[in-house]
Amino acid sequence: MVKSTIALTVRKINAQTSVIDIKGDVNAAADAALADAYAQASGQGIRTVILNFSGMDYMNSSGIGLLVTLLVRAQRQKQHLRACGLSEHYQEIFNLTRLNEAIGIFADEAAAAVA
Amino acid sequence: MTNPTPPPDRDDAWAKAGSQFNVGTLPKDAININVQGKRVAGPVKGFGALWQKTYTARFVGTKPDPNTVIREWRAHFGDFWPKGNRFFTEGSRVDPGAVAVLNLSPAPGATVVTGIMVLFADDEQFTFLTPEGHMFGGMITFTARVDEETSDTIAEIQALIRANDPFIELAMALGGTMQRTSIGRRPSPISPGILAQQQHRRRRKSASTGVCAGRKPAISSAAR
Numbered sequence: 001m002v003k004s005t006i007a008l009t010v011r012k013i014n015a016q017t018s019v020i021d022i023k024g025d026v027n028a029a030a031d032a033a034l035a036d037a038y039a040q041a042s043g044q045g046i047r048t049v050i051l052n053f054s055g056m057d058y059m060n061s062s063g064i065g066l067l068v069t070l071l072v073r074a075q076r077q078k079q080h081l082r083a084c085g086l087s088e089h090y091q092e093i094f095n096l097t098r099l100n101e102a103i104g105i106f107a108d109e110a111a112a113a114v115a
Numbered sequence: 116m117t118n119p120t121p122p123p124d125r126d127d128a129w130a131k132a133g134s135q136f137n138v139g140t141l142p143k144d145a146i147n148i149n150v151q152g153k154r155v156a157g158p159v160k161g162f163g164a165l166w167q168k169t170y171t172a173r174f175v176g177t178k179p180d181p182n183t184v185i186r187e188w189r190a191h192f193g194d195f196w197p198k199g200n201r202f203f204t205e206g207s208r209v210d211p212g213a214v215a216v217l218n219l220s221p222a223p224g225a226t227v228v229t230g231i232m233v234l235f236a237d238d239e240q241f242t243f244l245t246p247e248g249h250m251f252g253g254m255i256t257f258t259a260r261v262d263e264e265t266s267d268t269i270a271e272i273q274a275l276i277r278a279n280d281p282f283i284e285l286a287m288a289l290g291g292t293m294q295r296t297s298i299g300r301r302p303s304p305i306s307p308g309i310l311a312q313q314q315h316r317r318r319r320k321s322a323s324t325g326v327c328a329g330r331k332p333a334i335s336s337a338a339r
Contacts (some may be wrong), residue, residue: 028258058125061235061256065275068158071167073308090131092132096252097234097244098157 003031005057006107008037016047023055026063027082033067042055042077050112051103054085066096071102078105130212135221136246137269138214139205146218147203150230153242156252161277163284168276174268181259182238184270188257189241211236231255249308251276 005024012018018041026034041049051067074081084106086094094100106112138152158165174184188195189209193202199220204279211233219227229250231243242257245251253276262269278284 018167059255060128061240062239062258064234064242065254065273067255068165068275069167070233071159076209089126089129089132093129096130096132096134096155098155 004033005115006033007055008033010037010040012041012043012046013050013109015045018042018046018048019050019052019109021055023057025057026059026066028060028062028066030045030063036068038057038070038073042074042079046079048080048082050084050106050109052085052109053074053083053087053090054108056085056090057084057104059090059093064093064099067099067103073098082115083108084109084112088103124234128211128233128235130232134212134232136230137336138216138230140229141203141205141216141325145201145203145216145327146226146228148217149228149248150216150246151191153230153246153248155232156247156249156279157244158253158275161252161279162279163287164276164283165277167286169276170272173262174270178261178266178268181261181268183237184259184268185257186239188259189236193323209233209241245276249279251278253277282299 004027006026006029007023009021009023011021020034020037020041024030032099038049071081082100082104083094085108086105091100091105094103094105104112104115106115116202133211136150136155138147138151141147158303159285192216193204196202202215203218204215206213209215213233214230215233216228216230217298227250229248230246232246233241234244234254235242235256239255242254242256244254253274255272255276257272258268259268259270260269276287278287
């Protein structure tokens with residue numbers, strides 16, 4: 001069984017926007033932690049949740065799958081999901097899987113918050 | 116004195132940036148249409164709701180290491196298809212960025228030609244993406260693990276898929292996935308006759324705007 005090495009921190013940066021800071025590896029073992037973090041981040045009045053990948057060490061294809069399910073959850077709640085801090089490599093993976101067509105990619109948290 | 120071998124770069128498990136459905140050299144009996152030059156149809160876009168389906172098979176009588184299961188599965192993937200269905204890829208291996216052509220026989224006399232791209236492959240799992248024009252858009256991940264309760268080795272296929280037209284959506288809603296369920300029923304060369312002793316599937320329909328519904332029917336095994 002893959003061990004979880006993910007560490008997630010949830011911050012609310014304004015009345016409508018929350019940030020999930022992601023550290024460690026995003027793989028199948030991160031499923032519950034990511035779901036819990038999203039539940040915390042998507043409280044009342046939140047319109048946008050920003051996934052901050054600047055502290056992420058690694059993501060495998062199961063991690064991409066988790067993001068797809070997270071995206072569906074966000075759409076159900078009529079919230080926007082955005083990403084920042086992705087390395088060039090993972091931006092390419094988002095492009096390849098076409099995840100970038102549904103999750104906006106921004107250079108940093110400030111840009112994602114004002115988009 | 117020799118330098119130690121550097122650890123493998125984990126990023127090498129991913130298909131290279133800009134990968135397309137470029138079909139390599141295939142055997143002459145492969146029907147190669149509908150795949151070359153296609154774009155990826157990931158699980159994000161599509162006609163219908165997002166479906167998550169999980170299929171598992173428990174090894175009985177042997178406890179192969181999960182990494183061995185994945186290594187053999189990647190090396191012999193084309194051997195595990197039901198009769199009448201063929202999987203063609205250049206070099207026959209499942210490697211990152213590889214494109215395979217599928218010649219499927221959903222009914223006697225009918226042939227469906229489509230393909231997949233290997234998005235990701237390492238010692239622990241591998242994942243396929245489908246091309247535009249495929250009956251569904253999505254990603255399918257193959258993993259193996261040890262059951263913590265029984266210490267049995269379990270092979271697992273998880274699909275995150277979205278129908279590309281209303282007929283496929285209807286078929287998926289009605290349970291028309293048995294053809295895909297049959298993948299993996301044939302015995303593995305490392306476990307003759309003992310692979311698919313137990314198989315079950317889980318569904319989760321995650322409508323982009325609707326309700327999440329689920330059911331977990333058990334289906335009978337097809338061990339041969």
